[in-house]
Amino acid sequence: MALGPRLDLRQSQSLVMTPQLQQAIKLLALSNLEIETFIGDALEANPLLEAGELRSETPETESIEAVPEPAADAPASGDGALDIDKSAIDVDRDTGDGERGDGEWGAAGSGSGQGADDLPGIEERSSATLSLADHLGEQVGAAAGDAREEFTARYIIGLLDEAGYLPEDIRRIALDLDIGTAEAERALFVVQSLEPTGVGARSLSECLTLQAKEADRYDPCMARLIDNLDLVAKGDFARLKRMCDVDDEDFADMLGELREYDPKPGLAYGSEAEMAVVPDILITPGSADGWNIKLNEETLPKLIVNRSYFVELRESCSDKESQGWLNEKLADANWLIKALDQRQKTILKTAAEIVKKQAGFFRKGVSELRPLTLREVADEIDMHESTVSRVTSNKYLHCDRGTFELKYFFTSGVGGGADGEGGASSEAVKSRIKALTDAEDPKKILSDDKLVDLLKAEGFDLARRTVAKYREAMGIGSSVQRRRAKKLAGI
Numbered sequence: 001m002a003l004g005p006r007l008d009l010r011q012s013q014s015l016v017m018t019p020q021l022q023q024a025i026k027l028l029a030l031s032n033l034e035i036e037t038f039i040g041d042a043l044e045a046n047p048l049l050e051a052g053e054l055r056s057e058t059p060e061t062e063s064i065e066a067v068p069e070p071a072a073d074a075p076a077s078g079d080g081a082l083d084i085d086k087s088a089i090d091v092d093r094d095t096g097d098g099e100r101g102d103g104e105w106g107a108a109g110s111g112s113g114q115g116a117d118d119l120p121g122i123e124e125r126s127s128a129t130l131s132l133a134d135h136l137g138e139q140v141g142a143a144a145g146d147a148r149e150e151f152t153a154r155y156i157i158g159l160l161d162e163a164g165y166l167p168e169d170i171r172r173i174a175l176d177l178d179i180g181t182a183e184a185e186r187a188l189f190v191v192q193s194l195e196p197t198g199v200g201a202r203s204l205s206e207c208l209t210l211q212a213k214e215a216d217r218y219d220p221c222m223a224r225l226i227d228n229l230d231l232v233a234k235g236d237f238a239r240l241k242r243m244c245d246v247d248d249e250d251f252a253d254m255l256g257e258l259r260e261y262d263p264k265p266g267l268a269y270g271s272e273a274e275m276a277v278v279p280d281i282l283i284t285p286g287s288a289d290g291w292n293i294k295l296n297e298e299t300l301p302k303l304i305v306n307r308s309y310f311v312e313l314r315e316s317c318s319d320k321e322s323q324g325w326l327n328e329k330l331a332d333a334n335w336l337i338k339a340l341d342q343r344q345k346t347i348l349k350t351a352a353e354i355v356k357k358q359a360g361f362f363r364k365g366v367s368e369l370r371p372l373t374l375r376e377v378a379d380e381i382d383m384h385e386s387t388v389s390r391v392t393s394n395k396y397l398h399c400d401r402g403t404f405e406l407k408y409f410f411t412s413g414v415g416g417g418a419d420g421e422g423g424a425s426s427e428a429v430k431s432r433i434k435a436l437t438d439a440e441d442p443k444k445i446l447s448d449d450k451l452v453d454l455l456k457a458e459g460f461d462l463a464r465r466t467v468a469k470y471r472e473a474m475g476i477g478s479s480v481q482r483r484r485a486k487k488l489a490g491i
Contacts, residue, residue: 164266279398
């Protein structure tokens, strides 16, 4: 067979993410307040768009049949009828010729909360106007040795959590940036040299060490004290004094110095996302133990296409270039209104399924919060799991119990039975642990083993290590620490 050049025709299929689809996916993850900012930019860029009032010629309401109330000894999973108010999404859709019907984004593709039955609403997070990242960013230019080191330091700053700690491994950072570990360590040293002292630490002991060095108090005795913070928490001062080789007076000075350090220096500043939380979805009790679900109209985008202005501009456009520009602006306006309409329908659909799955929470509180995954909701509403993930990001739901992030309702299951399924939400278990420890007799402090027995009597089949893990995650001390604390408080 002779070798030589030739032309072949091949046919293949591939999925291409168009700019509009990418923008639609981005819109889905934004909160209503972020959408308002996006709309403001769109109004400035497109003369055919203008802010309009919401109106609905045919308000649409969806009703979901109620599931019978479960028996007293069965897990709560049903709910009443769900009335979804969709009048807010029927905006003026004067989108011109050739508009198609609405389509799904099915292929375009857990939370934290308080641990009490009556959870408080989320209000303003902080009055701080300057974020930690901004504050550090203003200093890093002068502290870095060169542009490369400054870039790496700014990358590390972007990874810091709200308390100012670095949760990422330095080797992982070096790998991501394709640099040596030593170079990443030098950039981290630059970040740790910035104000407030203690930021960039990878542990509590490192955070306190940085502050002790800044105060010129980091001697071998203080180093031993910081290296044994677990003994400080337990109050084992006699052992600490022997380890540090100091007398009572010096030890008291060291302990007082240690207590003046800030274990979370980053919290003195705001975070990038800190702002007054405004709910995107409103839940109110409906008829027959159901729920009325609607979007918060106060923050909904209101857009219409100015058809009369379009006609006026079209009559004055004589050249093809101007006509092409005008048609492009009209298409952009049509797409944006349609994308916003689809976004709002998707949010309502997802919120309705969450309320249906977690009806016990809305009726009785966090003790009835059941295990729930993104996949469960995605399967029920016939969408991709990643779509549900985007819908629940940066979205807040307000009900009689307070304001909660949608991701709060997705929790893992623990304490399952023989079928292997989680019998209760981890948040429900944490709520019971907190309630039991809050109500315990100061003279009969509950051990972890006793907590396991009490929880088992309530239907939570948990291992002792699980109870200890949840207790520590909520900041609840051991039985010894709680006994000492209540004794000092005179309880």
